[in-house]
Amino acid sequence: MNRLHQHAPISRSALAEMTGLNKTTVSSLVQELITHQFVREVGLNTTGAGRPAMLLEFNPNAGCIISAEIEVGFISVICANFTTEIIWRSKEVTAPGADYQEVLQQLFELLNQAVAAAQSAGIPVLGLALGVPGLVDRDTDTLLFGPNLRWENVPLGAILRRQFNLPIFVDNNANMAALGEFYFGAAQHYNDIVYISIGVGIGGGIIQGGQLLTGVTGFAGEVGHMTVLPDGELCNCGNRGCWETLVSNRALLKRIQAQLSKGRPSLLTKIVNGSSDTLNLADIQQAARANDALTLEILQEIGCYLGVGVASLVNNFNPELVVLGGINESLGEVLLPALKTELYRRALRWNTEATQVVLAQHGSDACVIGGMALIYQAILAQPSIITTT
Numbered sequence: 001m002n003r004l005h006q007h008a009p010i011s012r013s014a015l016a017e018m019t020g021l022n023k024t025t026v027s028s029l030v031q032e033l034i035t036h037q038f039v040r041e042v043g044l045n046t047t048g049a050g051r052p053a054m055l056l057e058f059n060p061n062a063g064c065i066i067s068a069e070i071e072v073g074f075i076s077v078i079c080a081n082f083t084t085e086i087i088w089r090s091k092e093v094t095a096p097g098a099d100y101q102e103v104l105q106q107l108f109e110l111l112n113q114a115v116a117a118a119q120s121a122g123i124p125v126l127g128l129a130l131g132v133p134g135l136v137d138r139d140t141d142t143l144l145f146g147p148n149l150r151w152e153n154v155p156l157g158a159i160l161r162r163q164f165n166l167p168i169f170v171d172n173n174a175n176m177a178a179l180g181e182f183y184f185g186a187a188q189h190y191n192d193i194v195y196i197s198i199g200v201g202i203g204g205g206i207i208q209g210g211q212l213l214t215g216v217t218g219f220a221g222e223v224g225h226m227t228v229l230p231d232g233e234l235c236n237c238g239n240r241g242c243w244e245t246l247v248s249n250r251a252l253l254k255r256i257q258a259q260l261s262k263g264r265p266s267l268l269t270k271i272v273n274g275s276s277d278t279l280n281l282a283d284i285q286q287a288a289r290a291n292d293a294l295t296l297e298i299l300q301e302i303g304c305y306l307g308v309g310v311a312s313l314v315n316n317f318n319p320e321l322v323v324l325g326g327i328n329e330s331l332g333e334v335l336l337p338a339l340k341t342e343l344y345r346r347a348l349r350w351n352t353e354a355t356q357v358v359l360a361q362h363g364s365d366a367c368v369i370g371g372m373a374l375i376y377q378a379i380l381a382q383p384s385i386i387t388t389t
């Protein structure tokens with residue numbers, strides 16, 4: 001389905017060649033997908049030599065996928081058709097310090113709007129995916145621990161199933177984002193990927209040999225909680241000196257605020273009208289675009305600390321590609337050179353020789369795009385489990 005998505009319209013024999021699967025296997029998989037109307041035949045390819053081959057593509061109206069992300073401070077929801085074209089989307093801020101019931105109520109309202117959008121397009125909903133920043137028990141779809149949301153043991157899957165009669169998938173948002181970039185974004189032609197999302201915290205999703213690394217209980221990839229400074233700042237996870245205390249959005253804001261309160265001259269003083277408490281990422285972006293010296297200096301510091309962590313990850317996982325997501329592209333472009341300098345200085349050169357570092361193609365949408373991948377995977381594993389007929 002991944003190859004079909006990337007190369008449609010495509011013939012069965014070309015799919016066999018690309019995937020390395022034998023033609024009989026491809027034919028029977030395709031037949032099953034055609035039976036369930038996920039895939040359709042769109043005519044013969046008469047170009048080239050040899051017998052004309054029947055071309056295949058996804059049926060855009062096979063169904064809609066609804067995908068949502070809850071992060072600290074916002075909820076994002078999309079509804080996409082089966083060719084991953086987004087037909088409806090919404091992003092709302094959540095109140096600071098809101099408890100999980102309030103946030104879920106807000107989520108339900110957005111999900112209901114997404115379902116209504118699918119209904120008015122006349123397309124059935126195939127499934128609903130939700131990404132959250134924390135440890136998700138994959139057997140029960142429970143968020144066990146979301147340090148930055150300050151949520152513990154929230155049975156998200158069960159709560160969603162009471163509200164929506166749909167197949168429900170819940171996962172860590174960075175895992176979902178890694179899948180999003182792997183299936184539909186910057187990492188499409190790579191099999192060994194380290195995905196890092198920069199938000200209020202730092203999340204990670206690791207794909208090895210084309211498969212998401214889950215660990216024994218599904219919690220692998222919590223890269224934000226690698227200890228970088230043994231006696232560093234207290235992290236929301238309870239440990240001290242975690243990587244995310246040095247490089248997250250929160251760390252960026254704090255570092256700049258500390259400099260402003262020392263009286264360092266900066267364009268930001270004017271942007272925030274003298275009150276650095278209200279400083280936000282949009283302000284920092286504006287200052288970075290205007291080449292404000294303090295802003296660029298702090299972004300480079302953050303980029304450098306990012307590189308310290310990425311060097312360890314590259315030494316550990318030997319990826320072809322490191323994808324940096326969650327951040328705005330203009331900030332990412334300032335962080336990237338400092339990150340790379342530090343990475344190539346610290347990691348073993350035999351490991352970095354094969355490694356590229358890029359920004360995510362889907363930016364802050366990577367997680368919701370990844371929700372589509374989760375549902376595709378479920379369909380491929382068992383087409384009859386989710387059926388449009």
Ligand SMILES: [Zn+2]
Pocket residue numbers: 224225235236237238239242
């Ligand atoms: Zn931590």
